[in-house]
Amino acid sequence: MPVSHEALAERLRDAYQQGATPPLRDGLEPNDGDGAYAVQAINTGLWTARGRKIVGRKIGLTSKAVQTQLGVDQPDFGVLFQDMEIPDSGVLPASATLQPKAEAEVALILGRDLNHDGLTADDLLAAADCAVAAIEIVDSRIADWKITFADTVADNGSSAFFVLGAPRRLLQGLDLYTCGMALEVNGAIASIGAGAACLGHPLNAAAWLANTLARRGEALRAGDILLTGALGPMVAIKAGDRVRAQIGGLGQVSFSVE
Numbered sequence: 037m038p039v040s041h042e043a044l045a046e047r048l049r050d051a052y053q054q055g056a057t058p059p060l061r062d063g064l065e066p067n068d069g070d071g072a073y074a075v076q077a078i079n080t081g082l083w084t085a086r087g088r089k090i091v092g093r094k095i096g097l098t099s100k101a102v103q104t105q106l107g108v109d110q111p112d113f114g115v116l117f118q119d120m121e122i123p124d125s126g127v128l129p130a131s132a133t134l135q136p137k138a139e140a141e142v143a144l145i146l147g148r149d150l151n152h153d154g155l156t157a158d159d160l161l162a163a164a165d166c167a168v169a170a171i172e173i174v175d176s177r178i179a180d181w182k183i184t185f186a187d188t189v190a191d192n193g194s195s196a197f198f199v200l201g202a203p204r205r206l207l208q209g210l211d212l213y214t215c216g217m218a219l220e221v222n223g224a225i226a227s228i229g230a231g232a233a234c235l236g237h238p239l240n241a242a243a244w245l246a247n248t249l250a251r252r253g254e255a256l257r258a259g260d261i262l263l264t265g266a267l268g269p270m271v272a273i274k275a276g277d278r279v280r281a282q283i284g285g286l287g288q289v290s291f292s293v294e
Contacts, residue, residue: 038062038063039060039062039063040063041063041074041075041078044060044063044075044190045075045078045082045190047060048079048190048192049079051134052134056134056177056178057177058178058179059178059179059182059183059184060190064184064186065186066107066184066185066187067184067185069112069185069186069189071186071190072185072187072189072190073252075190076115076189076190076193080192083117088117088119089118090115090118091118091121091259091260092256092260092261092262092263093113093114093115093116093249093256093260093262093263094113094115094116094172094193094195094198094262094263095112095113095241095242095244095262095263096112096113096114096174096188096194097110097111097112097185097188097265098111098234098235098241098264098265099265099266106183106184107185108185110244111235111241111245112188112189112193113193113245113248115192115195116195116261116263120198121197121198121200122198122199122291124201124290125291126199126291126292127291127293127294128173128291128293128294130274130294132196132197133173133175134175134176135175135180135181135272136173136174136196137173137174137175137271137272137273138174138221138270138273138281139171139172139174139219139227139266139267139268139269139270139271140169140170140171140217140227140229140267140268140281140283140289141171141172141234141238141265141266142168142169142170142238142267142286143167143169143170143198143200143261143263143264144160144164144261144264145166145167145168145259145260145262146164146165146256146257146258146259146260146262147163147258148163149255149256149257149258150250151250151256152250153250153251155243155247155250156243157237157240157243158239159243159246160242164207164242165204165258166205167204167206167210167212167286168200168201168203168205168289169281169286169287170198170201170281171198171199171279171289171291172195172196172197172263173196173198173199173273173291174196174270175195176188176194198261198263199289199290200261200289201288202287202289203286203287205287210285211285212231212237212239213231213232213237215231215283215286216228216230216283216284217229217230217281217282217284219268219271219279219280219281220280220281220282221273221279223278226271227268227269227271229267229268229269230268233266233267233268234264234266235265238265241264241265275294276293276294277293278290278292278293279291
């Protein structure tokens with residue numbers, strides 16, 4: 037008999053302290069999105085019951101190349117909790133992650149609630165209060181990052197921490213399509229990309245998320261942080277690294293690993 041969703045959720049929670057677990061093949065088929073989101077929801081409910089506060093969502097798998105690699109045709113999402121945020125120029129304790137990687141993204145801060153389907157990129161442009169340069173520190177509780185779509189969804193979108201830059205920019209007049217991104221590790225370029233790498237435009241990714249949540253009976257709220265997806269390849273990081281990203285029109289954001 038397949039392992040239950042509750043048992044898989046517990047296995048992932050335990051992995052945060054005990055180390056990465058093998059892929060979840062004994063309970064989830066590689067493309068079982070419904071089952072994987074059910075596992076994610078179990079842990080989200082438990083963590084919120086314990087006092088963790090949801091402050092937004094992260095979008096993953098926004099790169100067509102990565103979707104092809106995993107054999108899926110859609111992005112995924114995870115939940116952002118307040119205790120996942122690291123201050124700009126702050127410190128990520130190396131002991132807080134298992135096998136971390138960094139990726140630079142455009143973050144949006146919503147100015148109003150979004151709770152219905154059929155939204156477009158223009159709707160998200162109108163709803164967003166501002167945009168900000170961001171770095172997401174992704175991590176996997178699945179050993180050696182040997183993930184399928186179901187593994188990463190169940191594992192809260194392989195999320196860990198995030199950093200928001202200090203400058204907040206109004207979206208009007210910003211070019212989030214051709215904006216360039218450079219991610220440095222210890223002063224050396226480690227990843228480059230552009231806004232178009234994120235589902236063709238970061239606002240496309242945000243609209244996908246809002247519509248997907250609406251169809252699931254969930255809503256985005258004013259003040260929510262949306263990490264819209266990587267603008268370039270993610271980069272492995274380790275203790276002693278200094279990480280900085282710069283995104284055209286949005287400025288820079290940084291942190292260090294200690």
